[in-house]
Amino acid sequence: MERKLVVSSSPHIKSPENIQSIMVDVLIALFPVALMAVFLFGFRALITMVIAMVAAMATEAIILRKGSFFGDGSAAVTGLLLAMTLPPAPPWWVVAIGAVVAIAIGKHIYGGLGNNIFNPALVGRAILFVSWGTHLSGSVWLKPVPFGFTADAVSQASPLVTHDASLGDLFIGTVSGSLGETSALALIIGAIWLFYRGHIDWRIPGGYIGIVFIFGLFAGGFSMGLYHVLAGGVLLGALFMATDMVTSPVTANGKLIFGLGCGVITMLIRLFGTMPEGVTFAILLMNGLTPLIDNMTLPKKFGEVKKSA
């Protein structure tokens, strides 16, 4: 006789989504950004991205010693995100060390995917930044040459230092900067895909970009507000880095606080600090606060009564 009542333990609702499918979605979302980087900075951008991804995946494969080279795809995402935060053509060993450090120290020392406190790609970037700052700032920014795939490189100051780029250039991406941060258009296209697939929540990017705009508004009016949102790494950070599922809060209010905190620290570093850009350190600092934010924003249980003191 067929059993009428099947008793099983939770979970009862199963989703076809798994880590690999999410990571593939992120790679798809990063595709327009990567395309734009190659379009603007030539094949040297592609080489940087390939080195970072291969080094990251190789490190992951060596540490885990199982599965395929691609694995769950998280190493590929970390490698690509790291490349997005780097200048167009740093020395190859800087890129490779950054990727190895990102995976080994940023992720696996904490126990692998899901246990890391800090965003691995940003850990890699931060360590490169403090170790070999000369390859990551100053005169490393190249003037973008659309379709100039093999053109000679001309260096140009970052728009965050000069403050003279037009808003249109910043939106399309024809300004100097890190591989993935120049083109607001490509970043937004990629983020729409992530929103559509439900992998990111509006609260983190919303809080982040909103507070950056408000700070810019007070610093120099409406156009300065937009300038601060579009220039530098705020969009890349807010849409792809701060929204990392592992290292950001899970509660709704927590996400908003996290986004606001990232924005405030970014703008404090930009306006009052010695560095032109503060997205990396802002997100890393807030990553460290994530467990605290999660604990303090636990939603109230239905029917819960406040205990009298």
Add this chain to the structure above:
Amino acid sequence: MSTLAQEFSKGIFKENPTFRLLLGMCPTLGVTTLAFYGFGMGVSTLFVLLCSNIVISVLRNAIPAKVRIPAYILIIATFVTIVDMVLKAFVPDLHGALGIFIPLIVVNCIILGRAEAFARKNNVGRSIIDALGMGMGFTISLTVLGIIRELFGSGSIFGVNILGTSFQPMGLLSSPPGAFITLGILLGLCNFAFKRLGIE
């Protein structure tokens, strides 16, 4: 009662002050930018530890229990002052680099810890062995940390260039965060090794 050999080796392996007990972290993180600084700090601490262990062990029945900590500090501070003056006279470079960390040996928890936990309960002979073991363990740990940080942060070991002129030093390892990261990785490796060897 353990044998003297065990008493000596425990300071280097099983109860290594840096990697097992996590004592004396302040100089460990502060002065190990170069291997020589780490070694100098280790030897200074070894000397103070040895002398204070001897004196405290000798006086262990004469010091009233209620005022023992001030008495220990007084004894330790005497030897730290000697070390401070000797370093200033003979190796002024090292003295300048170690700076405030030399006077701070007075409050180094390894020294006070050994006085409190060992020297006041054991005879002079055992206290000497204990101080030598602990001091050697501390010196070795600091030197290892210094070698790693100097090799990657400056491309040399004990001032001798190893990695050639084309090497671009990794600035992180010369900076304070580099000390924490290097120490953390070494601690992890030590725990892993001890687990494999079955020493807990």
